[in-house]
Amino acid sequence: MTPPSGSPATATEKMRASLKRRYAAERRFQAYGIVAILLALGMLVTLFATIISTGTxxxxxxxxxxxxxxxxxxxxxxxxxxxxxxxxxxxxxxxxxxxxxxxxxxxxxxxxxxxxxxxxxxxxxxxxxxxxADPSLVGQxxxxxxxxxxxxxxxxxxxxxxxxxxxxxxxxxxxxxxxxxxxxxxxxxxxxxxxxxxxxxxxxxxxxxRWFFTNGDSRQPELAGIWGAAVGSFFTLVVTLALSFPIGVAAAVYLEEFAPKNRWTDIIEVNINNLAAVPSIVFGLLGLAVFLQFFGLPRSAPVVGGLVLTLMTLPTIIIASRAALKSVPPSIREAALGVGASKLQTITHHVLPLAMPGMLTGTIIGMAQALGETAPLLMIGMVAFVVDIPGSPLDSATVLPVQIFLWSDSPERGFTERTSAAIMCLLGFLIFMNAAAVLLRKRFERRW
Structure with missing residues (x-):
């Protein structure tokens, strides 16, 4: 005998059927997520296996x-x-x-x-x-x-x-x-x-x-090395760090601690957030127009590359530094002000030391992003064929990503393996910098 449609038994069966459909949908969704993760891991493994097998x-x-x-x-x-x-x-x-x-x-x-x-x-x-190295070898x-x-x-x-x-x-x-x-x-x-x-x-x-790690670029694959590009990347990152870290931290401190909350600061904050999403080649065009054409700085020099990458990494450092400042409990500021410290003393002696781990983490991530950039540096001429090792940030140089770009466009089979080997070295630097950021956060981070 079939129970009436409005009976409690019918309502229970409908509820069970509805729960069964929900659980089935949830299992399907979990399966889709697992498949997506496996596909992503498979693609990454294939990518790394191809690079390693080619570049070893x-x-x-x-x-x-x-x-x-x-x-x-x-x-x-x-x-x-x-x-x-x-x-x-x-x-x-x-x-x-x-x-x-x-x-x-x-x-x-x-x-x-x-x-x-x-x-x-x-x-x-x-x-x-x-x-x-040994002139006495002459005649031997x-x-x-x-x-x-x-x-x-x-x-x-x-x-x-x-x-x-x-x-x-x-x-x-x-x-x-x-x-x-x-x-x-x-x-x-x-x-x-x-x-x-x-x-x-x-x-x-x-x-x-050993020539791969001690030589600069060369037309012959057997003599081409990454040392010139590595030194150029070092000088570029030094200039970037020397400019972006103090400017970014100072801007974050002012916006978070001193700036009045009005329409102008809101506009500044919105533009900083928008600049973080601007394509990097736009910064290269800006560097080409301002630093090279207007100021007349030397083309293909690490100092110009560092200036361009400073513009690109500033939004990332400012956003990360502001988040680190916000994470400091208000009680720290109130306690310092309560014992007679000035606003500046409160920030420099108490807030900044507590927020510094987060600021350093954001800075390292910004530097890792700058290390892997190619498009803005191509716009300012760092794509030149440079054999000599740069001795200063004012010498002509290239960087590792641009060196990889140049080698990948060469037809010789020897440059194919060197392209993959240079990618391995670049990935090693990036992994090291990101691991350093994680270790700094875990080592100095305080949870409130």
Whole structure:
């Protein structure tokens, strides 16, 4: 017998059905959230795995051992050991002679060119630096390791042909067992035979790529490094921190503690909040128009980059500093004023020390944001090809994000791995700065 529609039993069944639908909807919503989290984690893992797998090989550089004779008539004919003379000497001839001695069968002009192409065009700088560090080497026969050219380095790493690497070349009974057709190979058959001969003689060795961390930018991938961009980023962040932190904290203290609450301060607060959401390239356009064209500051200099990034990070620091000031209990201010402290003494002696952890956290987050910015720095000319290491904030320089942008646009396979390696270094800096912000907050934060 079916109960009447208005009976308590019917109402109970409707309520149970409604609860069942709600619980089912809640379970579906939780499932959607879990799927979304898993998808996001999967994408992040894929991204990091791709970057790491591509960039890890950049930390290894293959070198070849050469026995170089530093003839005095070629290096220092006058015997003065003058650093200027040693720096201008022709070291490439000595390297070429050492290469020819390894391959006496290479007699034709074409074969000798193939031999010369085995090593980097910057190998002479390695020998030059050794002579400048120890001029007594002139006249001696020394053993030196110079970097292979990028094409051969990529072959030995298996980045060009996955079936070919250092071990395969060493164990091959005859010639290099290419799996790619001849038109897709990075080196010629003659060069592959020369490379295999060096590998079997034990002249080639893969070691930690110190040049990646000590050199500036270069046209040759095997010589390109991040040190110039890292120094440029350091100078840029120093200028940014020196300007944005005191200005941002002072602005936050005034707006939160001293400024009257009227229409003008409301307009200022709204504009500060809006500036935090302005695209970064707008600040680059502002820096181009004001700092470069109006004030005539040097283009592509860290001081200009620091000024532009100061404008960009100020809203973030002001907002974080105001939030830190608001978190200080009013009783602290009332107690200080009650014992006769002035308004300024109350702020500087009591409120600011308690709010400083939050201010430092916001500043570090702002600096991490500035470290990863590219667009505003492109607008002020920090995209220039800079080989020398900057010595001051007024020298021409680039920064790590712009260096990554430049390398990613290069067609050579060697720059592909260096792009990923530079991204790994940049992510390491960002993770370190964000971890420092979290540790500072946990170490000094007080809960009321």
């Amino acid at each position: 090989s950049a930390f290894v550089q293959h070198t070849v051992r050469l026995d170089v004779t530093l003839f005095p008539q070629d290096i220092d004919p006058d015997g003065t050991r003058d650093p200027a003379v040693l720096r201008r000497a022709n070291y490439q001839t000595t390297i070429n002679d050492a290469l020819y001695s390894l391959f006496p069968e290479a007699t034709s002009r074409q074969d000798r060119r193939a031999v010369r192409d085995l090593v980097s065009s910057g190998a002479n700088f390695v020998v030059r630096d050794m002579v400048l 026969r020394i053993s030196v390791r110079v970097p292979l050219a990028s094409e051969f380095d990529q072959v030995l790493k298996g980045n060009v042909d996955p079936a070919v690497d250092l071990g395969v070349i060493r164990e091959a009974s005859t010639s290099v067992p290419w799996s790619l057709p001849p038109d897709e190979r990075l080196i010629s058959e003659t060069q592959a035979d020369y490379l295999q001969q060096l590998v079997r003689q034990g002249e080639i060795e893969g070691s930690f790529n």
